[in-house]
Amino acid sequence: MNLLSELKHRFTPALSELANPQDLPALLAMIRPAQDAKFGDYQANCAMPLGKRVGQPPRELANQLIETVTLDDLAEKVEVAGPGFINITISDQILNQELTQAFADLQRLGIEASPLPKKIIIDFSSPNVAKPLHVGHIRSTAIGDSLSRVLRFLGHDVITDNHLGDWGTQFGMILYGYKNFSDAQAYAENPIAELSSIYRTVRHLIDYHNSVAKLPDAKALLEKQEQLFAEFSATDPGEDKALAKKLKKDTKSIKSKIAAQKEMIQSLVQTIETVESDPATRDLANRHPQIAQNVLAETAQLHAGDIENKELWSDFMEHGMQEIQRVYDRLDIKFDFVLGESFYHEQLSTVVDELISKEMATESEGALCVFLENHKAPMIIRKSDGAFLYATTDLATIKYRMSEWKPDVILYVVDFRQGEHFEKLFDVARLWGYTDTEYQHVKFGTVMGDDGKPFKTRAGDTVGLEPLLDEAENRALALVTQLDEGKPGGPEFDEEQRKAIAQMVGISALKYADLSQNRTSDYTFSYDKMVELKGNTATYLQYGYARVNGIFRKGEVDIDDLRENAVPFEFTEDIERELALKLLRFEEALQDVISDYRPNLLANYLFELTQTFFVFFEKCPVLKTAGSLRQSRLQFCDLTARTLQKGLSLLGIGVLQKM
RNA sequence: GCACCCGUAGCUCAACUGGAUAGAGCAUCGGUCUUCGGAACCGAGGGUUAGGGGUUCGAAUCCCUUCGGGUGUACCA
Known part of the structure; x- marks a missing residue:
């Protein structure tokens, strides 16, 4: 059970009576996690706007609402506060029940797959095969990959497609x-x-x-x-x-x-x-x-179709793809399909003919154009010299995807500078008759250097992605080595192990630095911050995970045993209840991610979870306690670790038992 | 010129899309520690949310305006 959706469900009948059906979603959206723990666990803010509409004091209406809505079995406290906020505190019993259920579910942590799965195509990464991958590709690649993982986990039918630039100038x-x-x-x-x-x-x-x-x-x-x-x-x-x-x-x-x-x-x-x-x-x-x-x-x-050029092209492609694949392997990125521009080459003239016969395309200044209502400049689909453009390819791609997959949604994870192009593309697609699909330009900002300008090398060239990965790993290795040698009991790892850890830590840091940021803003790149050990970094989260494992190792805890002999969770300290609530909010975080395609909301959640866990860790000794309390706390540890692992994996980031 | 985006603590960023006293992390200063691995935890200072006006019970968020920055703008991708 998802607590938030259950609450919304409970409020629905009462709200339906008070408001028009079309206002219902907005009112339900006003039921949300409490902003501050002192206001309880969840709050419903719908009484204020509703009171106005009904012509009744909001507080009175709020009181009336809590009379009508059945919450007794869920909440231990429901209060009206301020101008008409309804503050809801979930009962410990329900928390426990939910937690127990999540704990018992090894695969999904109690999170159900969507009852209405959608078919979603995600178009991301899309490098040019003729050029080395550069720093900009990390954004599209990491964000697109993470979205595909989250959507899949929530039960959607996801198709990832790497639309390679393999046919251009x-x-x-x-x-x-x-x-x-x-x-x-x-x-x-x-x-x-x-x-x-x-x-x-x-x-x-x-x-x-x-x-x-x-x-x-x-x-x-x-x-x-x-x-x-x-x-x-x-x-x-x-x-x-x-x-x-x-x-x-x-x-x-x-x-x-x-x-x-x-x-x-x-x-x-x-x-x-x-x-x-x-x-x-x-x-x-x-x-x-x-x-x-x-x-x-x-x-x-x-x-x-020149034979010599085509043969050379195939040869170049093979080498270029090897290069790109090597980077994807390092980043642990996979695609369902890799259909580049060349794949659509022979379909372009058909697309153009179709647009002409539908009278959407007209000739202007020698070029074939589709003029659109909201745009001054047309979308040009054939140049005056007869050559096609990437707009033409994008249209052919849509046609192909429609006939092949009939998607409900297509996501394009592409730089915000192409915003206008996508607005036009989507308009043309709809005019063309593909109206049943939702198109989304999942846009992101530029990677900036310290100087506030796009991130470049000292010579002014764009920064290659591979050197960036090398640098991240090297810096991580230096840190791992330094910390390992400083360990109280002496170094723990050999050279090989250090390298493996550095690889994981370095690449994770790079991805996380990107994913933890709101994608729409530009982001300032810094090697130093990226592999920083503390604060909101992948390393901090991975460390939290490793610490849990430290407890299990030290206590020689048999995990299977622990899971088979579950006891009710005990809330002896406030922080235990806080951790419980946080753990149960994993699903809310995932829903937030897909509602606006923003992986940073998952990153934020995992960071908060880790912080909460570390406070619990400080305040609540685990191995020094005995009996059911020890078992309960071990369960907290295990569930936290599994949530972290799952959450990080949905960001495309792995964990380590020791580091 | 036109269109779109942005401006939040010294720095890097949040703020559940209109909710209660705007939050984190760095950095700074102070504390915890014969540790369940200190890559941790606790505390302090730091803000007229660029400025002004408006909308309403309520604004960082919506509207208008000024200032400052960015991006795109007919045959590149």
Whole structure:
């Protein structure tokens, strides 16, 4: 039994009589966990708005409600407080009953699977095969994976799909680079390193030529802006207040534009200098002036089915996928399907034809567009040169998923900057006739560095994901080693064990740092905080788990025995009751996670659970007590450990017996 | 220009989507300890929730406005 939903259930008849059916969900939502323990365990706040509607003092109405609603068997105290809050304290007997049930349920901890399972597709991670995974991928990957685990645990039919970038311009870049300046021997020896080096080189050359082309215009624009600024500064508004205000605003605006323009010019100059300062690269740049167009041509040839390019592509794909798979293995991430852009390639023209025949798509400025009510710019589904875009692929993907899986929900775990793209995509999908599916852009913010700007290496490149994992593990290893050597009884682990622990601790820390944050905000990345031993970190939670095991080890507790001989839980100290209530709230936390696709709510819950456990641990000796109290406390320990383990596993994080 | 997002303690973040006295963790200062493994626990200081106005029993949350920051904006993904 879920206490919260049971309470809502109890209130439903009484509330239905007082309010319109359409208001019922909102009123029921006002029954929630108490914000403060002194207000009891749960509170119902519906009397206040209802009193107003019915024309009755809220307190009076609240009293009337608690008369009508049957709570005697659940609550030991129901009070009306303040303007009309109904505060409910659950009876110890019910807590005990629920706890006992959770304790007895080894698989699900008393949590029932949803009676109305939905079919949910989660589209996440989606790296580009031609490029190494970078720091941004950790967010989509960790969040998407965690959501899939939670939804599955709650009984939903989840399909995870990794929509790889495996067909775009990036492959044209490698194709061109490979044909024109690859080192055959280097490729034979270490294809992945060579491919990534080729990609970087081509990227640099294209950026270089772009920058050279753009620089004069950029400078001219800056000059214009500075001229404008000078004009504004020289203008005297006199007595005209409106003019003065406008002038002030314009001056400010032009100032910020000048700053931005200067920054842009500086970055152009830097790009140019980077290439020109190295004679070899400079020479390469001079020999490939048309590189951008040529890359597009290679891409087009690949799409057109050119045999050589297709063979090279397959070869590159194999190596690129190996690289990506290695990272997924380290992160313990799996997908049900890996259907990338290339999978949909042959379906694109059909999609476009369909949209034309449905008269949704029209031609404008040579491009084929779908114009939408709420958007100025159309969604372009075919470029004027005839090529398709990722919007086209996304539409084909929706069509495929509909025919193949008929999902109730599709989640896209993607960077918030693509918000507008998804708004358009969902609009088009609905216009297209796919109206019975819920589409969600599960958006997340940017990973920032200490400087408040997107996280980059000192050289200004994006940070690769794999070096990040290495660093996390290395730092964890240093800490594990240091702490192990400082142990009172001497070191406990050999080198091998330390490494295994560091691996778990390091990767967990990285994932948790991300998952514990509200996904919609940008988050500031810090190695130091990530592997911090204390505070709200994966390590702290894992430590809590390890401490429970310490008790079992020290007491030579036979777990099977413990579970078979369950006794009623005893609440001799306040903290025991608090821990009981916290343990029973696991399901509420999971429901919160899926209601808005926010794993941080689970992370918060687990952190609070661990804190509560540590207080219990301080206040309530376990092994030093005897009889039923000892058994009860051991049960608390075991249930806490299992809840932690389950909860962490739903975040994609493992636990350790010793650390 | 237009659209969207954000601004909470020195720092990093919460706040169950309108509920009661805005909470954690770092950092700082002070305490617990011959420990069930101190990677722990307890306590203190620290806030006009960017500013102003409004809506109502009640606002960090909703509306308006000013300021500050970010992102996107017709053929990249």
